[in-house]
Structure formats: C-alpha cells, structure tokens
Amino acid sequence: MSISRRQFLGWLGAAGTAGAGAAVGKKAHAAASKRFEGYPDSDGVLFDSTRCIGCRKCEEGCQKVNELPEPDRPFDDLTVLEIKRRTRAGVYTVVNKYDTGENGKGTVFRKIQCNHCLEPACASACFVAAFTKTPTGAVTYDESVCVGCRYCMIACPFEIPTYEYDQPLTPKIEKCTMCYPRITQGLLPGCVEICPVEALSFGKRKDLLREARDRIQKHPKRYVDHIYGEKEMGGTNWLYLSGVEFEKMGMREDLGTTSAPELTHGALSIVPMVVGLWPVLLTGVYAINKRKEKINREEKERAVAEALGKANAEAQAKLSQTMEKAENDKKTEIDTAVKKALEEAAKKESDDKETS
Amino acid sequence: MSDTTAHVGSPRYSAFNVIAGIILALGLVVTVLRFSGGLSSVTNLDDYNPWGIWIGFDLMVGVALAAGGYVTSAAVYIFGMKKFHSAVRPAVLTGFLGYTLVVIALHYDVGRPWRLPYPFIMQQGTTSLLFEVAACVALYLTVLFLEFSPAALEWLGLERARNWAVKLTLVLTIFGVILSTLHQSSLGALFLIAPSKLHPLWYSPFIPLYFFVSSVIAGLSMVICESSMSYKYFKDKMDDTHMKEKESVTLGFGKAASLVLAGYFVIKVIGIASDNNWSLLATGYGAWYLVELLGFVALPCFLYAVGVREKNITLIKWTAAWTVLGIVVNRLNVSWIAFNYHLPSSERYFPHIAEIVISIFLVTVGILIFRYIVTRMPILYEDPDYPQH
Numbered sequence: 001m002s003i004s005r006r007q008f009l010g011w012l013g014a015a016g017t018a019g020a021g022a023a024v025g026k027k028a029h030a031a032a033s034k035r036f037e038g039y040p041d042s043d044g045v046l047f048d049s050t051r052c053i054g055c056r057k058c059e060e061g062c063q064k065v066n067e068l069p070e071p072d073r074p075f076d077d078l079t080v081l082e083i084k085r086r087t088r089a090g091v092y093t094v095v096n097k098y099d100t101g102e103n104g105k106g107t108v109f110r111k112i113q114c115n116h117c118l119e120p121a122c123a124s125a126c127f128v129a130a131f132t133k134t135p136t137g138a139v140t141y142d143e144s145v146c147v148g149c150r151y152c153m154i155a156c157p158f159e160i161p162t163y164e165y166d167q168p169l170t171p172k173i174e175k176c177t178m179c180y181p182r183i184t185q186g187l188l189p190g191c192v193e194i195c196p197v198e199a200l201s202f203g204k205r206k207d208l209l210r211e212a213r214d215r216i217q218k219h220p221k222r223y224v225d226h227i228y229g230e231k232e233m234g235g236t237n238w239l240y241l242s243g244v245e246f247e248k249m250g251m252r253e254d255l256g257t258t259s260a261p262e263l264t265h266g267a268l269s270i271v272p273m274v275v276g277l278w279p280v281l282l283t284g285v286y287a288i289n290k291r292k293e294k295i296n297r298e299e300k301e302r303a304v305a306e307a308l309g310k311a312n313a314e315a316q317a318k319l320s321q322t323m324e325k326a327e328n329d330k331k332t333e334i335d336t337a338v339k340k341a342l343e344e345a346a347k348k349e350s351d352d353k354e355t356s
Numbered sequence: 357m358s359d360t361t362a363h364v365g366s367p368r369y370s371a372f373n374v375i376a377g378i379i380l381a382l383g384l385v386v387t388v389l390r391f392s393g394g395l396s397s398v399t400n401l402d403d404y405n406p407w408g409i410w411i412g413f414d415l416m417v418g419v420a421l422a423a424g425g426y427v428t429s430a431a432v433y434i435f436g437m438k439k440f441h442s443a444v445r446p447a448v449l450t451g452f453l454g455y456t457l458v459v460i461a462l463h464y465d466v467g468r469p470w471r472l473p474y475p476f477i478m479q480q481g482t483t484s485l486l487f488e489v490a491a492c493v494a495l496y497l498t499v500l501f502l503e504f505s506p507a508a509l510e511w512l513g514l515e516r517a518r519n520w521a522v523k524l525t526l527v528l529t530i531f532g533v534i535l536s537t538l539h540q541s542s543l544g545a546l547f548l549i550a551p552s553k554l555h556p557l558w559y560s561p562f563i564p565l566y567f568f569v570s571s572v573i574a575g576l577s578m579v580i581c582e583s584s585m586s587y588k589y590f591k592d593k594m595d596d597t598h599m600k601e602k603e604s605v606t607l608g609f610g611k612a613a614s615l616v617l618a619g620y621f622v623i624k625v626i627g628i629a630s631d632n633n634w635s636l637l638a639t640g641y642g643a644w645y646l647v648e649l650l651g652f653v654a655l656p657c658f659l660y661a662v663g664v665r666e667k668n669i670t671l672i673k674w675t676a677a678w679t680v681l682g683i684v685v686n687r688l689n690v691s692w693i694a695f696n697y698h699l700p701s702s703e704r705y706f707p708h709i710a711e712i713v714i715s716i717f718l719v720t721v722g723i724l725i726f727r728y729i730v731t732r733m734p735i736l737y738e739d740p741d742y743p744q745h
Binding site: 171 | 390391392393394395396397399401402403404406407430433434435436465466467468471472474475478479480481483484485486487488490526529530533534537538541542545546547548549550551552553561564698
C-alpha cells in the first residue's frame, strides 16, 4: 500500500545500477558472458601509420622513460629496419618497415607494442592474476606473483609479452605498460611525447575513435576505412590507422571480434556442472552395480536353498519309505516270530497232551 | 642404490642399467645448466614459442598417458568389473608416477618453480583454464598418492593405516574421475584462448571433449602396454590371480578401447563438419591431420576390434602401443606442430637436444622408480597378509 509503483521501479533501477557498478571491478571481466565495452574514459593511443616516418624515436623514448637496457645498435641506425623485429626482453616497442608495393604508398612503417586490450587475453589466461586492466586502460603486470608459466604469451593474439629466457631463477614477463606510472601523473607515454611527426596521439579512447573517424572521413583516399583495434579481439585501447591493408603491415585481420574471456567462458562454466553431476552419476552407477551384485547373490542363494530343500525333501521321503519298509519288515518278522512261537507252543501243548 | 636383488635376470651392469645410468648423468648435467643459465641455455624456446616439448610432451602427453589410473579404478570400483582387479594397482602406480614426473617437469619449465603454489596461496586467477589444470592436478596427485598408499603401507607393515586407506577407495575413485574429467579436458581447453595460433583443423570448440575422450583411450592402451611389459620383465613378481586375469584385462580393455576410439573418431568428424573445415583436408596440414585421424584413430579402432574378436593378444598389444604413439602425435600436434602454423618456418620451434635429454631423463626416472616399487611392494601380487576384500 505504502509503496507506489513508481517508487518500486525506481528501487529496481537503483539496484540494477548498483549491481553494474559493483561488477566494474579491478580485474578484467574474464569468464563472463557479458560484453565489456572498456572502462569509460579510459585512455588510449592512436597510431597513424600514414604519418610515421620510421625514425625510431619512439623506441628511444620508450627505452629512456622505462630505463630499459641500451639497444644493440643505436636508435639513429635505421638499417635495423631492414629486418623484421618484435618485442623482446628489454624492448617494449619496435618499429618495422613494410614494402607494400602499392602505388603511391610504397613503404610504410608500423610501431609494435602492447595494444592494451579492453579484455586482455593475458589477464584472462594468468592463473595468478598477475595482470590488471586498470581503469586508465593500461594493462599492468605484477612481477611479484608471476610463476613464469608463459601462458600469457600463448594467449596473446598480438604476440606481445616477452620473457627473460636467460634468467635462471628470476625471469619475468616484460611488456609495454602504456607508461602507467607516467599517465597516472598526467604525463604522456614516452613514445607519444617524443614522436616528432604526431604519428602518435594520446587521449581518451572514445575521443581517439572520433578523431580517427574524422581523419578517414576527411581523407578517404589516404586511409583504408577501418580503425584497427576498435573491435579486434573485443577492442583495444591502442588504435591504428593505415593507408594500406593492415595485413600488409603484418597485422592480422583474421582475429575476429570475440574477446579472449568469451572464448574460454564456455569451458570454464562447465566445471561446476561436472563437479555437481559427476558424483551423482558415478554413485548411481556404483549403486546400480552394487544392487545387481546383491540381486545376483540373492538369486544364487535362493537357488541353492531351493535345490537343498528339494534334495532334503527327497531324502526325507526316501528315508521315511525305508523306515516304513523296515518297520513292515520288522512287523512281518515279529508276526512270523509270534506265529512261529505260537505254533511251537501249540505243538508243545499237543505233544505234552499226547505224552500225558 | 644397491639393486642387486631387485631385478631378477638383470645384473647390476646389464645393458639397461648402463644406458639408464648414462641418461641419468646427462639429465643431471642439463639440470645444472637449466638452473644456472636459464631456459635460453638449454632450450630453443623464444618469445614466439613459449612452450616446447617440456609442456607438449612432458605435461600434455604425460598427463594423458597417466590416465590409466582413473580409468582402471573406475572400471573396477564403480562399474563393478571385478575381474580386472589385479590391474588396478599397477595402473594407479603408473598414474601416480606419471603425475609426479609431470610436476617435476614443470619445475624445469616455469621461471620460478617455488612459486607453483602461488595460484592457491597468493592470488587466484580463476578466469584461467590453467588455474583449473593446476588445481585439479595438485588435488589428483594427492588422490593418486592416497590410492597408491595401501601398497606402500602393506610393504611397511602398517596394518591400521592401510585398512584406513583401503576404506577410502570408493570416495577416492569418484574424486579421481571428477578431477581427471576436469583437468584432462582443461589441458585441451588451454588452447581455446588462441584461435589465431592453432591450426583450425586442431582448434575446435570441442577440444576439451577431444582431450578427455582421448585420455580414456590413452589410459586403456597404457594399461595394456604396461601389463605386457610387466609380464615380460617382472613375471616372477606376478601371483596366480594376476597371471589368470592378465589375458582378460587385455581383451576387456582392448574391447573398450576399440569402442571409445570409434566414438572419438565420430566426434572428430563432427568437429570438422561443424566448423566446415573439409576444404582444409586438401592442404598439407590436412594430409597430416588425416594421418592422425585415419592412421592413429580409425586404424587402431579396427585393429583392436579384430584382435578382440580373434582373441589375438599379440595384435592387441601392438595396437595398444600404436594407440599410445597416436596420443603422443595428437598432443604434440596441438601444442607444437599445428601451433603457430601461421609463422614462417624461421620463427618456428624445434626442440633443443637438452630439452629432449630432460624428457628422456624423466621417463627413465619413472621407469626406475616403477621397477624399484614393483620389485618390493605388493603391486603385481597380493600380499598374503592382506587379502583383497
């Protein structure tokens, strides 16, 4: 009576929002079937390969701000671009050169680093939850719990995490952190800050998406109509624009839009079902067999008992028959004996009579 | 160790012992290298290929081939096939040793082995299928230890503890089947997260099911193999019951294996159909897939059936060995051959000789411990003081 319909619906709405709020936790939404669209207002970086000149400055900036080891060859040595490189221990980012052969577009460059997935495969795969998708968008890694199983490297569709294979006892995973310590202080990531041609832009992911669409719209000939990272593997905080097919820059276009947790949540959800149902099924099978055994045993016992009973009865009958016969025989014998005695007595009497 | 009395018909310097000794020595050398120079000094692993044969063979194959424990104890204690009773103890022992070696192998492979309990005591990464694998393997190793313990306790003469352990049999068996179902399938499910790296013929949403069903096949075939090897080398340790039941175990398990292989073949074909991967069969990977499917699934299915029908024990034994090889092929296909199929050959993985040394080393250690135990404890015979209930 005292609760109006409107009030009730209001409460429902509040409960719904609270539930959703509680669900936006610290960890990635792995194993949930709900789609996670990324933290609102999370940061990202837009890489425009049509602007990149392959100067390797971003590599240098990255090495400086992250205090990584000095490179094998200095950053101004551009001949390293001739070989295909990837992230490795001590190297969070590399720039590769691709000859596309397309007229007018020729040589293009691509910067490689962690893409900071909205729902990271590495975080979903880690069995000590060493990776965290932070609300800033950056995916961070906690070395202090890492076992070194390298399943994150198996899981990552972009082949980003690297491992210190030469460390015998304290190897760790290494990857770009989107300069998490810097961006939380309001600074730009090292690579973005140093880029001389604004091939890298840092900002809110949603703003970067708008910016990217804007550039495609304004220069439809310059760009292919696709923002790489908007939907790939459920979306990433790092976004890419390109003038050539992304495939031609070594970026896989067959990854699909399904996020890593969605790929595994089916298998994970079956676990509690197995735990719940297997004992029932197995105990059932056991009970059926036990019962079958019991019935078998009982039937056997009954059969034995029956056979015994039958044999007993037969024996009894035979015995009584024999007894009867024996009795009869005895009776006849007695009768005969009595008769004989009587006869003898009679005979004696008559003999006596005769003699007297 | 002084092994003079242990192995009848095998003197201390038999060929087997000498070779085993050499393997152990090599293994120890590699062990020192691994823990002083890191993985890069003894493996060909790299950032593209983080898992090699220590995972593909030692873990994936090891766990599958150790499935005999749960398969046999389930057959005897749950499905009531009492005539296979004498096969339980050797199968449980093989399983227990198999899992122990898997865990030892992991100590070589992971970066900081002393942190292996971290997923349970520090942070639980429950969204990871690897967490499930780790939890189930840890629990199942405990279950196998308890299932094996009656034999050890009889040997030690601890009657009361032994009787307690025997009372747990049914509960442990059910627990073992649950845990095995979960982690055997989860080993396959580990790859669900990487559809872009595993070749579509091997990648399937059904891969957990494939791993589970094929583990039953592996378990059945391993029991047959183990039984025929034991007969060859430890005949003197077998009692009359074991001898008498040996043939029925081979026939019974052969029959079961044939059936399960048939089911496995069908679900594999359904997998190809549901993903519409028929056209891929015409490629190079497709040919290799057909070798696996026809040569290592359909063929042994048929040969087992023939062997059982004609009571041809020799044929069944060889089919079992072939099937075990097929399981090895399958696990290596998923974890190595068909994994990273998209990379150019220069970026693919091939095991370092030291990786192979460690794998052989661990198998040898397993065989030696098996020998040590069956020549001392009541595994292949019943202890006369403890008749089976």
